[in-house]
Amino acid sequence: MKRIVSFTRFFIPAVIFSTALIIAGISGYVKRGFNMGIDFQAGLIQEVQLVPRAFSLNYDGPGNAVITLNNTSLTITVSGVGVQGFSYQYLLSDYGTIGGFAQALDQVEGISAAVDVSGSTPFRFLVLDAQSAPVLPSSAETASAYWVHYLPQAAAEVSLEEVRSALVSLGEPAVQVLGDPSERRFMVRMQDSDLDANFNTANIGKALEARFGEGEAAVTSSNYVGSRFSKNLADQAVVLLGATILLILVYASIRFKPQYAIGAVLAIIHDGLIMVAFIVWTRMEFNTTTIAAIMTILGYSINDTIVIFDRVRETARIYPHDAFDTVLNRAITETLSRTFITTLTTMLAVVSLYIFTTGTMKDFALALLAGLVSGVYSTIFIANGFVLLWDKKWKRKTAEITTEVKA
Numbered sequence: 001m002k003r004i005v006s007f008t009r010f011f012i013p014a015v016i017f018s019t020a021l022i023i024a025g026i027s028g029y030v031k032r033g034f035n036m037g038i039d040f041q042a043g044l045i046q047e048v049q050l051v052p053r054a055f056s057l058n059y060d061g062p063g064n065a066v067i068t069l070n071n072t073s074l075t076i077t078v079s080g081v082g083v084q085g086f087s088y089q090y091l092l093s094d095y096g097t098i099g100g101f102a103q104a105l106d107q108v109e110g111i112s113a114a115v116d117v118s119g120s121t122p123f124r125f126l127v128l129d130a131q132s133a134p135v136l137p138s139s140a141e142t143a144s145a146y147w148v149h150y151l152p153q154a155a156a157e158v159s160l161e162e163v164r165s166a167l168v169s170l171g172e173p174a175v176q177v178l179g180d181p182s183e184r185r186f187m188v189r190m191q192d193s194d195l196d197a198n199f200n201t202a203n204i205g206k207a208l209e210a211r212f213g214e215g216e217a218a219v220t221s222s223n224y225v226g227s228r229f230s231k232n233l234a235d236q237a238v239v240l241l242g243a244t245i246l247l248i249l250v251y252a253s254i255r256f257k258p259q260y261a262i263g264a265v266l267a268i269i270h271d272g273l274i275m276v277a278f279i280v281w282t283r284m285e286f287n288t289t290t291i292a293a294i295m296t297i298l299g300y301s302i303n304d305t306i307v308i309f310d311r312v313r314e315t316a317r318i319y320p321h322d323a324f325d326t327v328l329n330r331a332i333t334e335t336l337s338r339t340f341i342t343t344l345t346t347m348l349a350v351v352s353l354y355i356f357t358t359g360t361m362k363d364f365a366l367a368l369l370a371g372l373v374s375g376v377y378s379t380i381f382i383a384n385g386f387v388l389l390w391d392k393k394w395k396r397k398t399a400e401i402t403t404e405v406k407a
Contacts, residue, residue, distance in 0.1 A: 007381070037286055167207050308380070311334055
């Protein structure tokens with residue numbers, strides 16, 4: 001016969017331990033607050049890439065020449081009043097060097113390409129600067145030539161601290177790494193409080209060029225997020241969490257008894273508060289990715305709780321004369337191997353994410369690791385502990401009523 005572990009002995013110590021963690025988390029939130037990510041702050045958002053200039057383009061033909069650039073191709077479209085529209089598309093994979101690519105562009109009538117680096121310089125892909133006009137300027141406007149940047153094959157990584165120090169003259173912008181560090185892509189967020197009347201959207205690019213060299217920074221996107229939008233996003237996150245808890249309460253009440261539903265909800269509230277404590281004390285950025293991690297953990301936790309509750313209900317039917325604490329211990333013990341195997345398998349994937357990713361995905365993986373541990377813990381000790389407490393109180397109340405009736 002399989003040895004039954006007496007988990008019920010640890011219910012009260014577990015509640016004390018959890019209460020201490022939650023109090024520490026709440027006090028940390030009151031004193032320090034969240035390290036709010038760029039998703040929940042009103043202001044200017046720019047994606048920048050620290051890459052050198054490859055070449056510049058001008059157009060002298062009839063009509064207007066518009067450039068469309070992505071990671072696979074560059075297209076030049078000519079159109080205008082009295083001009084028969086036509087376009088040229090160049091696949092980047094067909095050209096191994098900057099010089100060869102610029103020479104091909106130079107063959108288009110009216111297009112002039114001036115290479116800013118060695119013509120034999122290889123490139124992985126070109127980078128479109130969002131702050132440059134898509135319409136190519138006339139060659140007479142030398143100062144406004146359209147710059148095209150590129151990412152070298154062996155580009156040295158730029159640290160987050162270097163970018164932050166380059167932007168310190170603009171205030172305290174939030175900076176976040178995007179993608180692989182070798183791509184040298186960053187997201188910069190300027191809060192409304194840092195945007196005075198003299199601030200220009202080009203200031204970020206100029207500050208980076210002052211640190212890394214002229215023409216070494218490309219702004220790939222630029223957007224402004226208003227305070228109303230950021231507030232709505234935060235409000236929607238709160239509503240989403242509240243709706244999740246309510247739906248779980250309804251579902252568990254229908255599938256089980258009310259005490260099971262309340263126990264399940266207490267477990268996921270516990271997990272949410274533990275995640276808050278973890279995020280506050282590690283100073284992890286609180287952003288939409290963090291919310292995704294919290295929602296993932298709540299889903300994982302409720303799934304584990306429902307599985308154990310199913311086994312508790314089944315065990316109670318098989319052993320109707322056993323004490324309820326024995327039923328709980330037996331049910332948890334029988335599902336323990338399943339819980340550990342499922343959790344460890346999930347953790348292998350999450351640890352891989354943590355090791356081999358960077359930026360927000362690394363934070364996402366770290367939050368999941370903490371949440372997985374909390375989810376298993378709350379399922380065993382919090383949810384089942386509440387159900388046992390309810391059962392004892394119900395039986396005590398029933399016994400009191402019986403005694404009064406007999407009297």
